[in-house]
Amino acid sequence: MIKPQDRLKDLLAEDMSAVNNIIATRMASENAPRIPEVTAHLVEAGGKRLRPMMTLAAARLCGYDGPYHIHLAATVEFIHTATLLHDDVVDESDKRRGRATANLLWDNSSSILVGDYLFSRSFQLMVETGNLRVLDILANASATIAEGEVLQLTVAQNIATTEEIYFKVIKGKTAALFAAATQVGGVIANASEADIQALHDYGDALGISFQIVDDLLDYSGVTKSLGKNVGDDFRERKLTLPVIKAIEKADPAELTFWKRTIEVGDQQDGDLEQAMALMEKHGAIEETREQAVLWAEKSKEAIRRLPQSELRDVLADLADFVVSRVV
Amino acid sequence: MIKPQDRLKDLLAEDMSAVNNIIATRMASENAPRIPEVTAHLVEAGGKRLRPMMTLAAARLCGYDGPYHIHLAATVEFIHTATLLHDDVVDESDKRRGRATANLLWDNSSSILVGDYLFSRSFQLMVETGNLRVLDILANASATIAEGEVLQLTVAQNIATTEEIYFKVIKGKTAALFAAATQVGGVIANASEADIQALHDYGDALGISFQIVDDLLDYSGVTKSLGKNVGDDFRERKLTLPVIKAIEKADPAELTFWKRTIEVGDQQDGDLEQAMALMEKHGAIEETREQAVLWAEKSKEAIRRLPQSELRDVLADLADFVVSRVV
Numbered sequence: 001m002i003k004p005q006d007r008l009k010d011l012l013a014e015d016m017s018a019v020n021n022i023i024a025t026r027m028a029s030e031n032a033p034r035i036p037e038v039t040a041h042l043v044e045a046g047g048k049r050l051r052p053m054m055t056l057a058a059a060r061l062c063g064y065d066g067p068y069h070i071h072l073a074a075t076v077e078f079i080h081t082a083t084l085l086h087d088d089v090v091d092e093s094d095k096r097r098g099r100a101t102a103n104l105l106w107d108n109s110s111s112i113l114v115g116d117y118l119f120s121r122s123f124q125l126m127v128e129t130g131n132l133r134v135l136d137i138l139a140n141a142s143a144t145i146a147e148g149e150v151l152q153l154t155v156a157q158n159i160a161t162t163e164e165i166y167f168k169v170i171k172g173k174t175a176a177l178f179a180a181a182t183q184v185g186g187v188i189a190n191a192s193e194a195d196i197q198a199l200h201d202y203g204d205a206l207g208i209s210f211q212i213v214d215d216l217l218d219y220s221g222v223t224k225s226l227g228k229n230v231g232d233d234f235r236e237r238k239l240t241l242p243v244i245k246a247i248e249k250a251d252p253a254e255l256t257f258w259k260r261t262i263e264v265g266d267q268q269d270g271d272l273e274q275a276m277a278l279m280e281k282h283g284a285i286e287e288t289r290e291q292a293v294l295w296a297e298k299s300k301e302a303i304r305r306l307p308q309s310e311l312r313d314v315l316a317d318l319a320d321f322v323v324s325r326v327v
Numbered sequence: 328m329i330k331p332q333d334r335l336k337d338l339l340a341e342d343m344s345a346v347n348n349i350i351a352t353r354m355a356s357e358n359a360p361r362i363p364e365v366t367a368h369l370v371e372a373g374g375k376r377l378r379p380m381m382t383l384a385a386a387r388l389c390g391y392d393g394p395y396h397i398h399l400a401a402t403v404e405f406i407h408t409a410t411l412l413h414d415d416v417v418d419e420s421d422k423r424r425g426r427a428t429a430n431l432l433w434d435n436s437s438s439i440l441v442g443d444y445l446f447s448r449s450f451q452l453m454v455e456t457g458n459l460r461v462l463d464i465l466a467n468a469s470a471t472i473a474e475g476e477v478l479q480l481t482v483a484q485n486i487a488t489t490e491e492i493y494f495k496v497i498k499g500k501t502a503a504l505f506a507a508a509t510q511v512g513g514v515i516a517n518a519s520e521a522d523i524q525a526l527h528d529y530g531d532a533l534g535i536s537f538q539i540v541d542d543l544l545d546y547s548g549v550t551k552s553l554g555k556n557v558g559d560d561f562r563e564r565k566l567t568l569p570v571i572k573a574i575e576k577a578d579p580a581e582l583t584f585w586k587r588t589i590e591v592g593d594q595q596d597g598d599l600e601q602a603m604a605l606m607e608k609h610g611a612i613e614e615t616r617e618q619a620v621l622w623a624e625k626s627k628e629a630i631r632r633l634p635q636s637e638l639r640d641v642l643a644d645l646a647d648f649v650v651s652r653v654v
Contacts, residue, residue, distance in 0.1 A: 031495055032477040086443060090436040109417040109480050112439055116413060117473035119443070123450055123466040127459060135462065139450035146444035150359040153436050168358055 004317035008053050011311060015056045015070060016049065022074040026121050038102045038114040042081055051181045052077045054206075054315075058185025058199045061311050068129040068188050075138060076181045078122035083145055083177075085115035090153070091236055095229055134184040141180035148172015152238070157265065159247050159258050161239035170211040171204070178207030198305050202315065205299035209322050212292040215240035216326050219276050220285060231272040237262045241291065243275070245284035254278055289326050296323045331644040335380050338638060342383045342397060343376065349401040353448050365429050365441040369408055378508045379404045381533075381642075385512025385526045388638050395456040395515050402465060403508045405449035410472055410504075412442035417480070418563055422556055461511040468507035475499015479565070484592065486574050486585050488566035497538040498531070505534030525632050529642065532626035536649050539619040542567035543653050546603050547612060558599040564589045568618065570602070572611035581605055616653050623650045 009016065023043060029035040052073035059069035087093070088101040089108045095101060103111040119142070126135050152169045155161045182203035186196040218233040219242055233240050239262070247258050257278070261271050279285050296319040306312050336343065350370060356362040379400035386396035414420070415428040416435045422428060430438040446469070453462050479496045482488045509530035513523040545560040546569055560567050566589070574585050584605070588598050606612050623646040633639050 029474050029477070031499070032474050032481060034477055034481050035474065083443075086439050090439060108435070110477065112413050112417060113473055113477045113480060116410075116446070117470060117477065119446060120466055120469035120473055123462070124470060127463045127466055130459060132454060132457060132459065135450070136454045139447055139454055142447035143444060143451060146440055146447055147356050147359050147362065149440045150356070150361055150437065150444065153440060154359060154361050172358070 004314050004321045005048055005050060005053070007314050008057060008311075008318065009049075011314065012053055012056045012060070015060075015073070016053065018070045019049075019052050019056070019073045019077070022070055022125070023077060026074065026078070026125065027118070029117070032117075034106070034110055035114050035117050038085070038106055038110050039081065039118060041099070041102055041105065042084060042096070043077075047080075049077065051080050051177060054178065054181045054203060055185045057311050057315055058182040058203075059189045060185075061199075061306055061309060061315075062186050062189035062191035062195060064185070064189030066188070068131070069185060071125045071129050072134060072184050072188060075122045075125045076177065076184075078118045078125070079138070079142060079145075080177060082115040082118040082122070083149075083173075085111040085118070087149070090149070091232075093232070129188065131188060133187050137180050137184055137187065141176045144172045144176040146172075148174075148176065155239060157237045157263055158239065159255075159262050161244060163241065163244055166239065166241055166244055167208070170208055170215075174211040174214075175204045175207030178210065179204035195306060198302050201302035202299045205295045205302060206319055206322065209292050209295035209299060209319065212241055212288060212295065213322055213326050216242060216285065216288050216292065219279060220326065234261070234272050234275055235267065237265055242279045242284045242288045245287050246275070246279045246282050249282040249284070250278070289323075292323045292326060296320060331641050331648045332375055332377060332380070334641050335384060335638075335645065336376075338641065339380055339383045339387070342387075342400070343380065345397045346376075346379050346383070346400045346404070349397055349452070350404060353401065353405070353452065354445070356444070359444075361433070361437060362441050362444050365412070365433055365437050366408065366445060368426070368429055368432065369411060369423070370404075374407075376404065378407050378504060381505065381508045381530060382512045384638050384642055385509040385530075386516045387512075388526075388633055388636060388642075389513050389516035389518035389522060391512070391516035393515070395458070396512060398452045398456050399461060399511050399515060402449045402452040403504065403511075405445045405452070406465070406469060406472075407504060409442040409445040409449070410476075410500075412438040412445070414476070417476070418559075420559070456515065458515060460514050464507050464511050464514065468503045471499050471503040473499075475501075475503065482566060484564045484590055485566065486582075486589050488571060490568065490571055493566065493568055493571055494535070497535055497542075501538040501541075502531045502534030505537070506531035522633060525629050528629035529626045532622045532629060533646055533649065536619050536622035536626060536646065539568055539615060539622065540649055540653050543569060543612065543615050543619065546606060547653070561588070561599050561602055562594065564592055569606045569611045569615045572614050573602070573606045573609050576609040576611070577605070616650075619650045619653060623647060 027036050027039040027043065055073040055076050056069055084096065085102055088096055089103050089111045093101050094104045126138055148169050148171065152173060155165055179200045183196055183200040186199040215233065218230060250258060257274065261267050261275065299319045300316045303312055303315055354363050354366040354370065382400040382403050383396055411423065412429055415423055416430050416438045420428050421431045453465055475496050475498065479500060482492055506527045510523060510527040513526040542560065545557060577585060584601065588594050588602065626646045627643045630639055630642055
């Protein structure tokens with residue numbers, strides 16, 4: 001079976017080629033050659049381009065035949081790339097998409113400033129659409145992303161973090177951009193308010209599902225398929241859903257373990273394996289998986305009201321595919 | 328004599344009070360309380376609010392009586408604050424406006440992410456004006472700022488840096504926002520193209536003058552009046568105008584000194600004093616000062632075409648005041 005994102009790539013091949021062109025043109029900088037170097041390292045590293053494809057698909061689904069879904073798709077990819085550059089500095093990551101991160105290859109300063117540049121470029125692209133509503137949606141999404149990241153930062157290492165806070169964090173840092181990506185596709189196509197809302201809800205739920213799966217893979221995947229290191233979240237003492245669920249059910253001895261490894265940060269050989277064993281023991285892995293499936297179902301449900309088409313079916317299959325990595 | 332920025336403050340008191348209100352409201356975040364903490368630390372540290380006042384003055388000069396100059400002034404201050412937060416991480420600064428920097432009080436991650444948040448918030452404010460041209464101008468300015476910063480980064484520690492490159496850097500990192508700040512004031516007021524251009528040119532030249540003075544003070548000011556440490560640029564091995572001019576005229580022994588301290592970065596006690604002595608010896612300080620005066624004159628020249636008014640006179644005096652710190 002062909003993966004849904006590959007079918008999406010086929011269906012949107014012409015549009016994606018235009019998006020890639022605009023990305024290549026706009027990441028250039030006459031004055032500062034380091035900008036395209038750093039950007040190209042990340043952009044050409046074979047990201048799945050999932051977010052821009054979602055914008056294109058949403059616009060096409062709503063019958064759009066103008067030129068601006070291309071700008072919006074490139075906008076979404078630039079915002080995503082900018083946040084990745086900043087995230088890798090914040091997380092002190094050394095690996096992304098299977099390659100050394102930009103902060104490792106160049107330095108933190110380059111990652112911060114090139115991220116700022118791409119973010120500005122993304123707004124220039126939006127301005128070119130002449131559509132104030134998409135500017136509004138994407139400016140809001142950008143603020144929500146930053147808010148989610150700051151919230152994540154301030155609750156890191158705090159084992160009192162609840163599932164409610166976890167969902168606030170991932171709605172910000174991941175779902176906001178997925179939701180905006182599909183929503184602006186509907187807006188630029190001048191779709192009905194109900195269809196625009198449906199596209200927003202699809203992206204929102206898909207983003208949540210996507211992030212839960214990502215967090216789950218950090219404790220159960222293999223390094224190669226992730227393109228990053230298994231256990232990174234544990235080492236960075238992040239309170240992701242499987243950890244929160246395991247802590248909820250911890251007995252006093254286990255609580256001591258979590259305090260030492262996550263709160264105090266005193267981690268030793270074998271601690272990651274112990275953490276994974278505790279998650280299995282309390283069914284935290286299984287419950288997290290069920291949450292991912294639930295949100296994937298919600299996303300499929302959301303776009304059911306849109307007219308049936310191959311694109312709509314592929315978007316629904318995409319939701320199934322996201323969770324297939326962990327079921 | 329009352330300082331021009333204080334007269335500006337008096338003339339724009341009512342508007343600035345509205346700007347401060349909007350800044351306080353928009354820097355709030357329900358989900359991430361660290362955001363207003365970090366922002367307030369910087370915003371309330373007694374910055375001169377020069378840039379937002381320039382937007383207000385430009386709009387008023389052109390007879391504007393709508394509400395959106397307030398949004399634009401707050402936008403400009405948010406963009407400025409975001410770049411300060413990121414700059415202090417890039418420069419590893421510990422002092423700003425006489426206080427410990429946010430990256431020191433919290434951490435680099437908070438400075439990066441809160442900067443991103445403020446940047447997004449600034450775009451939300453622009454969207455509210457409903458004016459696509461101001462969005463275009465400020466998105467371009469933001470991209471140019473980041474470009475200037477990246478260029479500065481890549482030429483740091485390179486003693487082959489020319490005056491031409493120096494001017495490219497400061498046109499980006501400083502003048503672009505000054506120019507955009509005054510320009511959007513004219514745009515929102517629906518001024519004539521010639522007046523909009525004049526306001527742009529005023530801000531551009533004032534920004535260049537301002538930055539030259541700032542770079543000069545780093546080698547001749549006293550720590551207290553700067554709110555940062557004298558010699559910071561030397562320690563960070565930045566190629567600012569006085570250094571570039573001194574290197575242009577260096578004899579072989581002096582070149583060895585510059586290579587060791589700026590390129591290699593092997594700095595010892597007394598090197599800062601030696602650097603300052605070489606700048607004096609070659610007239611680099613004096614020539615840099617003349618450049619600052621020249622750009623201040625250009626800025627005054629630019630707004631001469633606007634109708635005479637107290638506000639216009641104060642803007643002209645501001646240019647004189649900027650350079651008065653070094654003459």
